[in-house]
Amino acid sequence: MISKLHYITxxxxxxxxxxxxxxxxxxGVDWLQLRVKGQPDAVWKDQALQTKAICRHYGCTFILNDNAALAAEVDADGVHLGQQDMPPVEARALLGPNKIIGGTANTFADIERLAAQGVDYIGLGPFRFTRTKQNLSPILGLEGYTALLRQCREAGILIPIIAIGGIEVSDLPQLLSTGVHGVAVSSAIAQATDRSDAVANFHHHISLNPAPSYETTTNS
Known part of the structure; x- marks a missing residue:
């Protein structure tokens, strides 16, 4: 089951x-992606092992960003691959059939490519400008998500789509109405005055605005 709320460190x-x-x-997050950038391998591995232990303690799904080899080494629940990372088919061969593999998309061509390579979910974005990520792809906005999710339905692509990029709780009603499975956030939780309240608000509004019935989950 792919969570509807992804938290990215x-x-x-x-x-x-x-x-x-x-x-x-x-x-209260139940799905966490460890996003380490620009750090030596030893630091990355140490943070991954610490984060895995924390996630196991709380029963939270642990996804590692970019590095499929390290995800296999530390036995993460899965890996999220950027467009310049290892192809999903190679990550699947390395990780096996039971690990979660996600991929980053900005266009319908990206979505088609990732679907063909058997990813379990797709992180589609950015929704709006965000300082969390460097080398930002073209901003999609609500119109972009509406168009891309329509194309997915027409093509029969039912892989869960996770919206990402500067998303706030107030965006959820319109954003979820486009057909996205859920959202990935970072600053909205990390920089909140009360993180528990922020997480609860996201869960509450997601439950009030479920994705349309044509959405499906993977069998991984």
Whole structure:
């Protein structure tokens, strides 16, 4: 089952990624992606092992960003691959059939490519400008999601689509109405005054605005 709320760690002053993961899990997230950038391999592995232990303690799905080899080494629940990372088919051969593989998309061509390579979910974005990610792809906005999800339905692509990029709770009614399965957020939780309240608000509004019935989950 692919969660409807994905939390992505980010670098924050005074916080390691593992500390951010602990705070998010304690606040109620059930799906966490560890997003480490620009760090030595040893640091990346150490943060991955710490974060995995935290996620296991809280019963949270643990996804590692970019690095399928490290995901296999630390026995993460899965990996999320950017467009410049290992192709999903190679990651599947490395990780096996029971691990979760997600991929990043910005266009319908990206979605078709990822669907053909058997990903379990697709992170589609960005919804709006965000400082969390460098080298940002063209912003989609509500119109972009509406058009792309329509194309998915017409092509029979039913892989869960996760919207990402500067998303706030107030965006959920219109965003979920496009047909996306769920949303991925970082700052909206990490920088919230009360993280537990922020997570609860996301879960509440997602439950009030379920994705249309044509959405499906994977069999992984």
């Amino acid at each position: 980010q670098q924050q002053p005074g916080f390691t990624h593992a500390m951010a993961a602990e705070a998010a899990c304690r606040a």
